Amino acid sequence: MSWIKRTEVRFREWFTGRGRTGKAIRIDTPQNILADIAAPKILFMRQDRIGDMLVSLPVVRAVRAQFPHAQIDVLLGTNNIGVGSVALRYANSILCYEKKIGKILMLLWRIRRTRYDVVVDLMDNASATSTFLFTRMKSRYTLGIEKENADAYTHNVPLLDKSVTHIVERLAQFLLAFGIEPSTTNLLLEYPLANAEIQIAQERVKKSSEQLLGVNISSGYDEMYWGSEHWIRLIDHIQKEFPRLDIVLFSSPGYAEELAIISSATCVRIAPSTRSFHEFAAMIAQCTLFCTPDTSVIHVCAAHRIPVVGVYNYSDKSLIPWTPYKSPGTMLYTDTNHVRDIKFDDVYSAVQTMVRNVYMG
Numbered sequence: 001m002s003w004i005k006r007t008e009v010r011f012r013e014w015f016t017g018r019g020r021t022g023k024a025i026r027i028d029t030p031q032n033i034l035a036d037i038a039a040p041k042i043l044f045m046r047q048d049r050i051g052d053m054l055v056s057l058p059v060v061r062a063v064r065a066q067f068p069h070a071q072i073d074v075l076l077g078t079n080n081i082g083v084g085s086v087a088l089r090y091a092n093s094i095l096c097y098e099k100k101i102g103k104i105l106m107l108l109w110r111i112r113r114t115r116y117d118v119v120v121d122l123m124d125n126a127s128a129t130s131t132f133l134f135t136r137m138k139s140r141y142t143l144g145i146e147k148e149n150a151d152a153y154t155h156n157v158p159l160l161d162k163s164v165t166h167i168v169e170r171l172a173q174f175l176l177a178f179g180i181e182p183s184t185t186n187l188l189l190e191y192p193l194a195n196a197e198i199q200i201a202q203e204r205v206k207k208s209s210e211q212l213l214g215v216n217i218s219s220g221y222d223e224m225y226w227g228s229e230h231w232i233r234l235i236d237h238i239q240k241e242f243p244r245l246d247i248v249l250f251s252s253p254g255y256a257e258e259l260a261i262i263s264s265a266t267c268v269r270i271a272p273s274t275r276s277f278h279e280f281a282a283m284i285a286q287c288t289l290f291c292t293p294d295t296s297v298i299h300v301c302a303a304h305r306i307p308v309v310g311v312y313n314y315s316d317k318s319l320i321p322w323t324p325y326k327s328p329g330t331m332l333y334t335d336t337n338h339v340r341d342i343k344f345d346d347v348y349s350a351v352q353t354m355v356r357n358v359y360m361g
Contacts, residue, residue, distance in 0.1 A: 024156040026146065032179030033118065033141055033155060039069040040117040043139070045130055047077030047097040048123070049220070050277055051296040051322060054303065055167050056122045057086060058187040059174050064090040066178055073114075075107075075133075082277035089192050097129070112138045118177075119143070124159065124170050143177050145170070163318050168325045189325055191303035193282050201282035204272045209246040211358055213238070213351075214287035215268075217258060218251040219295040223338045226293060226311055228258050230344055234291075235266040237348055242355055250284065250297070289358055291351055293339060294321060302327035307358065309350045311339045330354065 027033070034040040044060055046053050053076060064072055074087040075095040084094040097107060111119075111133075118141040121130045126148040134142045135152055146156040157173040168189070172182035193201075205212065217231055235247060249270045251259045263270050274280045281300045284290070290301045290308040301308040302324035312321045314333035323331050330350040334341045 024144075024146075024150055024153040026156050026158070027177045028158050030176050030179050030181050033143075033177050034067070035179070037117055039071070040067060041071045041073075041114060042067070043073050043075060043095075043111065043114075043116045043119045043137075044091075044122055045075045045120065045134065046080070046122045047075055047129065048080060048127075049296065050080045050083050051299050052122070053080050053083050053087060054189060054191065054296060054299040055322065055325070056171055057090070057190060058168060058185070059122070059171050060087060060090045061190075062172075062175055062180055062185050062187075063178050066180055071114075073116075083281075085278055086191060089190075097133070108133070108136055112136075115139070117141065120174060121145075121153070122171060122174070124162070124167070143174065145173065163320055166320065166325055167322050187325070189299055189303040189327070191281055191285065191300050193285060197278075197282045198285070201279070201286050204274075205248060205283050205286045207246055207286065209244055211244075211289065211355075212246045212248060212287045213289045213291065213355065214248055214250055214271075214284060216250040216284075216290070216292035216295070216297045217262065218255040219293040223313055224293040224295070224311075225255075225258075225340070226342065226347075227340045228261050230340070230347070231262050232265045233344060234348055234351065235262070235268055238351060238355065239266065239268075241352065242359070245355060248287070250280070250292075289354055291347075298322065298324050298329075301329070307354050309347065309354055311342050311347060313337060313339050 046056050072091045073093050073095055074091045075097055076084055077097045081096050087094060095107060116139040119134045119137050119139040121134055121144040123130050124145045131149050131152050141155055142153045143155045144153040146159045150156050155177055157176050160170045160173060168187050172187055175182045175185060247268045249259055249263055249268055259270055271283050284297060284300045285304045287306055290306050292298060292310055294310055294312045298308060298310055305327050308324055308329040310329060310331045312331055312333045314321055315335055315337050332342050332346055332350060
């Protein structure tokens with residue numbers, strides 16, 4: 001091996017922290033690794049997307065119930081720090097990971113100073129960022145799902161089959177290491193809102209009828225955009241069949257132009273822009289029905305048990321889609337790389353059935 005190659009290998013080992021902890025201890029039945037600590041310090045790491053934190057909350061909630069006197073902190077990233085208030089229902093504080101050298105060094109200093117008893121990597125796929133961070137945190141234990149970087153942890157929990165097991169139930173395997181049986185634990189999603197936040201959201205949405213259909217046109221990827229012509233046609237059909245149904249349009253800022261086109265063509269109002277995802281989610285919670293691509297909105301709807309029709313790209317059959325967990329809904333899929341290929345008639349039929357069920361109910 002050349003010196004260049006040896007240097008590359010050593011740098012990779014240093015960056016990922018591999019080989020530092022030896023073979024991890026596998027936990028596949030409930031056993032509390034913190035049994036000898038009265039008030040443990042626990043750090044959960046979920047520095048990725050908004051939906052990632054929402055589907056991880058049941059784990060944090062269950063651990064808080066098991067350890068009421070623990071110091072529980074949650075590490076989020078700049079992309080999902082907006083839902084930090086959701087985690088604070090069960091966490092003592094929120095830490096933020098920013099991809100800046102100075103910020104990373106300050107974060108590591110704070111974490112090392114706290115000396116957590118266990119750092120939990122909530123990612124169910126190997127993350128170089130997570131591995132780099134938790135191998136330098138000086139925690140007593142590190143806990144992760146059994147995956148490619150398994151040798152970087154002190155303890156592992158099983159990785160359930162991604163093609164058939166919902167992400168919420170895969171993440172629930174972490175509970176085994178805290179002496180909690182996942183199969184008997186409440187794993188329902190939640191998105192807590194204060195009364196004042198609900199009142200403000202109600203004023204912004206201004207429902208004109210008992211039933212409100214929310215339509216979110218945006219997602220994080222262009223391949224997830226169903227198309228303005230599809231949304232216009234869908235809303236037009238729904239308005240004609242259910243003229244008393246109130247409809248409001250939602251989107252992220254990046255879809256403002258498409259949103260304006262759809263609103264102009266259908267005369268459907270647009271939900272007011274907000275300063276944060278939390279305010280956005282509070283307006284979603286005022287809806288009684290929803291239609292959206294696969295995005296974090298799905299999990300907000302699931303948290304409030306709002307019936308939803310979702311459109312998904314399901315081209316990779318090795319990964320089960322992140323559908324609304326144990327919440328009413330109809331999911332429509334495409335085997336191609338673009339949800340635009342989902343037929344209009346299929347989406348319209350699903351929304352039509354959903355609206356009828358609510359009215360009949």
